[in-house]
Amino acid sequence: MASSRDDFVIAIRSAFLKKRYQQKFSLLTLIFLSLIVIVLGSFNFKAIQYIKIGVNEVVYRSSFVASIPENYFKDLNITIDEHLNLYDQFKKNEIELKKLKEKKLLNDFLVLENKKLRELINETVQSEDVFAKVLVDKDSPYLKSIVLNKGSKDNIKIGMAIVDRSYLVGKIIEVNYTNSRALLVSDLNSKIPVLLEPIDIHAVLSGTGKNHGVIEYTKDEYKEKLSSNEIIVYTSGYGGLFKPGLPVGKISTNNLNKDNKVNFFSDFRQLDYVKIVSYEIGSGN
Amino acid sequence: MSSLNKNTLIKSLLFYLPIFFLFLSVLNEIDFNYLKIENFSFNFVHILIFYWTLKNPRYLNYGSIFFAGIVNDVVVGIPIGLSSFCYLLICAVTAYLRNIIITPNFINDWISFLITILLINSIQVVSLDIIFSIEVDYMRYLINSGFTFILYPVFIFLFDILEKKIAIQTND
Numbered sequence: 001m002a003s004s005r006d007d008f009v010i011a012i013r014s015a016f017l018k019k020r021y022q023q024k025f026s027l028l029t030l031i032f033l034s035l036i037v038i039v040l041g042s043f044n045f046k047a048i049q050y051i052k053i054g055v056n057e058v059v060y061r062s063s064f065v066a067s068i069p070e071n072y073f074k075d076l077n078i079t080i081d082e083h084l085n086l087y088d089q090f091k092k093n094e095i096e097l098k099k100l101k102e103k104k105l106l107n108d109f110l111v112l113e114n115k116k117l118r119e120l121i122n123e124t125v126q127s128e129d130v131f132a133k134v135l136v137d138k139d140s141p142y143l144k145s146i147v148l149n150k151g152s153k154d155n156i157k158i159g160m161a162i163v164d165r166s167y168l169v170g171k172i173i174e175v176n177y178t179n180s181r182a183l184l185v186s187d188l189n190s191k192i193p194v195l196l197e198p199i200d201i202h203a204v205l206s207g208t209g210k211n212h213g214v215i216e217y218t219k220d221e222y223k224e225k226l227s228s229n230e231i232i233v234y235t236s237g238y239g240g241l242f243k244p245g246l247p248v249g250k251i252s253t254n255n256l257n258k259d260n261k262v263n264f265f266s267d268f269r270q271l272d273y274v275k276i277v278s279y280e281i282g283s284g285n
Numbered sequence: 286m287s288s289l290n291k292n293t294l295i296k297s298l299l300f301y302l303p304i305f306f307l308f309l310s311v312l313n314e315i316d317f318n319y320l321k322i323e324n325f326s327f328n329f330v331h332i333l334i335f336y337w338t339l340k341n342p343r344y345l346n347y348g349s350i351f352f353a354g355i356v357n358d359v360v361v362g363i364p365i366g367l368s369s370f371c372y373l374l375i376c377a378v379t380a381y382l383r384n385i386i387i388t389p390n391f392i393n394d395w396i397s398f399l400i401t402i403l404l405i406n407s408i409q410v411v412s413l414d415i416i417f418s419i420e421v422d423y424m425r426y427l428i429n430s431g432f433t434f435i436l437y438p439v440f441i442f443l444f445d446i447l448e449k450k451i452a453i454q455t456n457d
Contacts, residue, residue, distance in 0.1 A: 027380060030351045031373045037355070037366030042417075052365065059312070059359040066312035136360060143362045143419070174362070181362055188420040209422040 053176045060147050060179050064135040078270065127243055127279035129163075130154055134271045135179060144187035144209065146170070146271060151178045156276055161235075161242045163275040167265040168192075168235055168246040172276065180276075184268050185248060186211060193238035194248060196231050205233060205248060205262060213249065215260035233262050243279040292454075299451045303337045303344045311357040311368075324425070327432035328402070330357065332440045334372055335398050339379040340448060347376055364417050371405040378404075391441070399434050406430050 040048055082089070136147035150156050152175050162170040162182045170190070174181040183190055190207035196215070203215045215233075231251040237244025249264040310329045330353070337345040354369025361368075378401045386393065406426050413419045 025348055025351075027347055027373060027377055030347050031370065031377070034351060034354065034366045034369035034373060038364060038370065041365040055355070055365070056359055059356050062356075063312045063360050066309055070313055145362050188422055209425060 056174075056176045057178060060135055060176075063147070067136065127277055130156065130276040132180075132274055132276055134274060137269075137271055143189070144184040144207065144268070145173070146182050146184065146268075146274075148180050148182060148274065148276065149178065150276060151176045151180050153177055156180050157278070159241055161246065161277045161279075163246065163277050164266040164271055166247060168242065168248045169264075169266050169268060169271065169274060171241065182274075185213060186264065186268060191216075192242065192248070193236045195234045195236040195244075196251070197234060199231060202236055202238070211264070211268070213262040213264065215251070215262060243277060246277075296454050299454050300344065302447065302451065303333065304346075304349050307333055307345065307349065307353050308356065311353045312360060324428050325432065326425070326429045327436050328429060329440070330372070331375060331402050331405075331433055332398075332437055333444075334375045335379060335401065335437075336441060336444045338376045339382060339394065340444075342376075342380075344451065347373065350376060363413060363419070367409060367412060371409055374405050374408070375401055391438075394441075395434075395437060398437055399430075402430050402433055 041052070130150055132148040132150040134146050135149050146162075148156075148162075156172060156175050158172050158175055160172045161168060162172065168185060170182040170184040170187075171192075172180050173183045185192060185205065185207055186209070187207040188209045190205075190213075192205050194203055194205045194215075195201070196203055205213045206216050207213055233248045233250060235242040235244055235246040235248060247265055249262040251260065251262055307330065310333065334345065334350060338350075350372045351369045354367075354372045355365060357368040358365045378397065382394075382397055406429070410421055410423060410426050413421050
């Protein structure tokens with residue numbers, strides 16, 4: 001009994017302390033070092049922040065270069081897929097184009113009307129867009145995020161909205177000198193205030209870690225109102241983070257169980273270039 | 286003379302191949318997400334570290350594994366140092382296994398691998414969720430561990446071929 005315990009102790013001691021096989025550091029030293037890094041990383045000392053930014057700059061650029069071969073295969077896969085579905089897609093687009101042309105006329109009128117009404121109440125919405133390239137786009141089980149090639153030198157700040165065409169895809173959560181990280185709306189930690197139209201209900205859209213979101217914290221009668229229409233989810237602008245009216249996704253009410261699943265308009269797996277949007281609501285009063 | 290130089294170059298290239306794979310996979314996060322297979326993910330780095338540190342730690346030193354962990358944390362966006370800690374725990378398990386096992390056996394290694402990845406993924410999930418308050422999908426971690434466990438024999442087969450090639454070249 002005692003000898004088996006001794007063997008265990010010897011094996012553990014040998015595993016953690018001995019530097020064999022041309023190892024420069026013992027395992028125990030490095031484990032302690034990683035614990036120190038974790039603890040130091042959780043403090044917001046300026047020196048640590050600078051080291052972090054430096055490491056991020058180097059790693060993001062290296063990751064972009066290392067991802068080039070994989071991105072080539074990714075693009076190839078998308079191209080083949082598009083070629084295979086060309087005819088079906090053309091037919092769909094033809095029908096959609098007709099519908100959109102009709103809607104555009106109405107939309108142009110509404111935009112003009114909205115502008116006039118805002119002028120009447122002396123309210124202006126000023127927004128600035130910065131185009132950014134997606135450097136790293138990793139669908140890991142940990143965080144749904146992307147790394148962009150614009151940082152503090154381009155006046156990027158934490159909380160700015162990320163838009164793909166005109167659809168909201170996420171917000172900035174970390175800013176370095178030449179790059180930044182954005183958390184996608186599909187991430188579990190993402191919670192954004194939204195407005196459900198045309199039923200006119202405020203809610204919170206939460207990410208699920210998958211390719212859809214869910215509606216949370218809303219009125220009880222929300223599900224009853226779902227039955228009639230297709231619901232479009234827009235940013236409500238509550239909290240002042242996002243510009244109001246950015247489309248995010250839609251709730252399809254075809255399914256009988258009426259779950260609160262939101263299908264995002266943007267495909268987060270195909271983000272190449274995005275817009276970083278900052279906005280300001282000005283009032284003449 | 287030139288053939289001698291060429292041989293030395295091939296030897297050193299092969300010798301550093303596991304480290305190259307390690308850094309390539311943490312920088313690139315090989316994920317196959319463009320295949321659009323729902324829920325499919327596996328952790329190639331865990332397989333790589335477990336195999337090479339168990340089989341022959343000469344090819345994958347602990348210092349490189351520590352730095353690879355730091356790089357992985359930056360790429361993935363989780364607190365720096367956490368992956369290093371988890372990777373080094375895999376090394377601790379393999380070092381312990383090397384000390385207690387006299388005759389290596391594939392099934393034993395495979396089961397030990399399962400226990401190891403379940404342990405380190407649990408540590409990672411619990412620390413992210415409880416200490417750092419980052420919400421994580423427990424089910425995705427479990428699925429990730431499952432695929433990593435299932436794909437272990439496939440990569441072991443490939444790594445065995447590579448290991449033999451490296452051994453032949455370095456013994457020449």
